[in-house]
Every structure is written in C-alpha cells, then in structure tokens.
Amino acid sequence: MSAEPPDVFERRVRAFFDGVPLLLEGIEGRVPRARAYRAALADAGLVGIGLPTDLGGQGLGPEYEAVYERVSLDVLPQEEATFGIGIGMAVPTIRDHGSRALQRRFIPPALRGEEIWCQLYSEPGAGSDLAGLTARAVRDGDEWVVTGQKVWTSGAQHADLAILIARTDPDLPKHRGITMFALDMHQPGVTVRPLVQVTGVAEFNEVFLDEARVPHDWVVGEVNGGWALAVALLAHERASLGRGTKTVADGRSKAGRQPLPYAGLVDRARRNGRLRDPVVRQELAAIYTGEQLIPWLAQRGVHPSIGKLWRTIQGRRAAQLAHVLAGPLGAAWETDDTDADYWAYHVLNCRGMSLGGGTDEIQRNTLGERVLGLPRESGPDRDTPFRDLPHN
Numbered sequence: 001m002s003a004e005p006p007d008v009f010e011r012r013v014r015a016f017f018d019g020v021p022l023l024l025e026g027i028e029g030r031v032p033r034a035r036a037y038r039a040a041l042a043d044a045g046l047v048g049i050g051l052p053t054d055l056g057g058q059g060l061g062p063e064y065e066a067v068y069e070r071v072s073l074d075v076l077p078q079e080e081a082t083f084g085i086g087i088g089m090a091v092p093t094i095r096d097h098g099s100r101a102l103q104r105r106f107i108p109p110a111l112r113g114e115e116i117w118c119q120l121y122s123e124p125g126a127g128s129d130l131a132g133l134t135a136r137a138v139r140d141g142d143e144w145v146v147t148g149q150k151v152w153t154s155g156a157q158h159a160d161l162a163i164l165i166a167r168t169d170p171d172l173p174k175h176r177g178i179t180m181f182a183l184d185m186h187q188p189g190v191t192v193r194p195l196v197q198v199t200g201v202a203e204f205n206e207v208f209l210d211e212a213r214v215p216h217d218w219v220v221g222e223v224n225g226g227w228a229l230a231v232a233l234l235a236h237e238r239a240s241l242g243r244g245t246k247t248v249a250d251g252r253s254k255a256g257r258q259p260l261p262y263a264g265l266v267d268r269a270r271r272n273g274r275l276r277d278p279v280v281r282q283e284l285a286a287i288y289t290g291e292q293l294i295p296w297l298a299q300r301g302v303h304p305s306i307g308k309l310w311r312t313i314q315g316r317r318a319a320q321l322a323h324v325l326a327g328p329l330g331a332a333w334e335t336d337d338t339d340a341d342y343w344a345y346h347v348l349n350c351r352g353m354s355l356g357g358g359t360d361e362i363q364r365n366t367l368g369e370r371v372l373g374l375p376r377e378s379g380p381d382r383d384t385p386f387r388d389l390p391h392n
C-alpha cells in the first residue's frame with residue numbers, strides 16, 4: 001500500500017514515540033492517558049502494521065512489522081500495557097478464528113484503543129487445569145446466558161469487553177465442551193471486585209457472571225470448539241509476554257510485569273557504590289546477556305513458552321539483584337520515598353510474573369510434550385464426560 005521505504009518508516013516510528021511524553025502532558029488517569037496514546041498511534045498510521053486496511057490496519061509487509069517490533073521494544077510507553085490483552089491476544093485470535101462480521105466489529109476499535117479487553121479464563125478451581133472450568137453458558141434463543149466465577153482477571157476494572165471461555169456441553173469430555181465468546185463487560189450480570197496484591201496494588205479482580213448475556217453472533221469459532229482457540233490465544237499471550245523490553249515504566253504499573261532492565265540496575269549499583277563488587281558484576285553480566293538474548297530468540301520464532309519462561313527467570317534474577325542492591329531498603333521502606341518504592345514494587349511483583357499466562361511448570365510441561373515429544377501427562381479424564389468427573 002505504502003511506497004514509504006522501511007528506513008523512512010523507521011524514522012517515523014521513532015519520531016512518534018519521541019513525541020509521546022508531550023502528547024500526554026496534562027492528561028490525568030491511567031485509562032484516559034492510554035486511550036489518548038493509542039488514538040494518536042492510530043492517527044499516525046502505526047497500529048496493526050500487518051493487518052488489512054479494512055480492519056483498521058496498515059496492510060504493510062513483514063519487513064515493516066519487523067521494524068516496528070524492533071524500534072518499539074525499547075520505547076513503548078507504559079500506556080501500551082492497557083491494551084496487552086486486546087491487541088496482543090484478542091485481536092490475533094479473532095483475526096484467525098472469528099467470522100468476518102466479528103473481525104469488523106472488534107478489530108478496528110481495539111486497534112484505536114476505543115475498547116479495552118480483559119481475559120476471562122481462570123476460575124477458583126481452574127488455573128493450570130484450565131479445561132476443568134465450570135462457568136457455563138446456556139443457549140437462549142439468539143443469546144447465551146453465562147453464569148460462573150472468574151478470578152485473577154487483569155484489568156477487568158477498566159475493560160469494555162472480555163474474551164471468555166465457558167462450558168457449553170458438560171456431556172462432552174472436558175476439552176470438547178468449551179466455547180469462546182466475546183462478552184460485553186458493561187451489563188448488569190457482570191460484577192467486578194478488585195483483589196489487592198502483595199504490592200498493595202489491585203491490578204486484577206474477581207469477576208462474577210450472573211446470567212450475563214452474549215449474542216449468539218459473538219461466539220468466536222464454533223460452539224464447543226473453543227479449546228483449540230483458547231490454546232491459540234494462550235500462545236499469543238506467551239509470545240507477547242516473552243517478547244521482553246529494555247524499558248520498564250517508572251513507578252507502580254502493570255508494565256512492571258517486565259523484568260527490571262539492566263540499565264536501571266547498573267545505575268543503582270553505581271549509586272550504591274557496588275559497581276566493583278565481583279558478585280554484583282557477575283549478576284549484572286548475566287542479566288545483560290538475558291536481556292540481549294530474548295529479542296534474538298523471538299526473531300528466530302522459538303516456541304512461545306521459551307520466551308515466557310525466560311521472562312520469569314530473568315524477572316526473578318533481576319529483582320533479586322535489585323533487592324541485594326537496595327540493602328535494608330529492600331525490606332523496609334518509606335512509601336513516600338518514590339525511588340525505594342519503585343524497587344520494592346518490582347521485587348514484590350516479580351513472583352506474579354511466573355503465574356500470569358501459565359506457571360513455569362506448565363511451560364515446562366508444554367515444552368516437554370509439544371517440542372521434545374515426551375509422553376503426555378497421564379489423564380484418565382480426557383475421554384470422560386465432564387459431568388462425570390470428580391470436582392472440587
């Protein structure tokens with residue numbers, strides 16, 4: 001579509017991101033700032049680089065996508081995190097599996113940041129064993145009626161829409177009776193309750209679905225065919241979680257779910273007079289190596305679970321070093337000391353990185369079974385109707 005050469009495109013991408021702080025000056029609040037940022041990105045012709053223009057994308061080739069990926073890795077503002085589930089997970093799943101009508105309905109507003117998405121997967125009794133979910137959807141004419149409880153739902157408090165998986169046929173084995181839906185979060189049957197984490201921040205929520213309604217047209221893919229799509233979405237999630245970045249937002253934010261960057265740790269070591277400490281230097285070298293490796297692995301197109309695992313290992317390692325460098329402040333700090341609070345937040349937050357998007361053990365199981373070809377975990381329940389399985 002565009003005759004713009006990749007190097008000119010690259011300069012335009014850099015110029016846009018250089019201008020983001022000015023663009024957001026004076027805009028208060030996480031969601032207004034995020035929406036303003038994303039709308040400006042869309043106006044600049046920089047959303048959906050590889051997506052067709054009739055879906056709000058730019059229709060550009062893979063070389064432009066690669067340029068955007070490379071440049072944005074270091075400069076994406078924390079406002080982008082608000083759209084991680086929409087852009088990184090819902091959009092590619094609807095693009096690949098949704099009807100044309102669903103693609104037209106949901107992709108353009110997601111790209112422009114007009115609709116924020118959350119992910120209604122995990123339940124109190126179904127996390128790693130996601131296919132054991134019990135939220136059920138029952139057909140009622142042109143609609144589905146959904147009842148159940150979801151948990152750990154990141155960003156549900158800001159979300160307009162959810163990608164939901166629910167059980168639509170308990171007489172089928174557990175992987176086969178699940179359907180994927182898009183759900184309107186702004187309706188009486190949806191209650192969102194925040195959960196405060198160890199960091200003191202409530203980034204995720206419990207979501208209660210009490211006869212929430214979904215139009216039949218908002219089924220993504222086939223009825224009872226949702227498990228394959230759920231897995232496809234998780235692969236997108238792991239790929240985007242494992243992409244890595246060299247920048248982490250200031251202060252407390254969801255963008256803090258990235259490993260602490262090397263540059264900030266070096267700076268802290270220097271300020272604390274620990275830069276010549278051989279143990280600190282060794283850790284810094286390992287963190288630098290990890291940070292360099294991840295974009296290269298992503299470019300080679302390795303299995304998404306590798307990037308996801310890297311992120312959590314790197315995240316823990318970097319947080320551990322931050323903790324050591326902080327000295328006593330790592331355990332007890334004044335919350336009005338913004339510097340100490342920033343480091344403490346990331347140290348406390350790093351454990352959650354291992355869980356969101358599937359735990360380390362689940363990534364290792366996936367790699368063992370799907371990449372190394374090891375035997376599948378035994379599961380006598382794979383062919384038993386869900387209704388006949390023992391439940392918690």
Ligand SMILES: Cc1cc2nc3c(=O)[nH]c(=O)nc-3n(C[C@H](O)[C@H](O)[C@H](O)COP(=O)(O)OP(=O)(O)OC[C@H]3O[C@@H](n4cnc5c(N)ncnc54)[C@H](O)[C@@H]3O)c2cc1C
Pocket residue numbers: 118119120121122123124126127128129151152153154155204352353355356357358359360361362365377
């Ligand atoms: C920061 C964060 C954000 C999240 N955001 C969302 C979200 O937006 N939407 C959403 O739906 N969910 C979200 N989650 C939930 C997340 O996906 C689950 O926490 C995760 O899948 C683990 O499930 P669980 O907590 O029920 O733990 P469990 O499944 O109960 O696991 C407990 C422990 O047992 C281990 N284990 C379980 N099964 C196996 C096995 N087969 N082999 C080896 N070890 C095993 C696990 O590794 C873990 O250590 C989020 C979680 C966090 C921490």
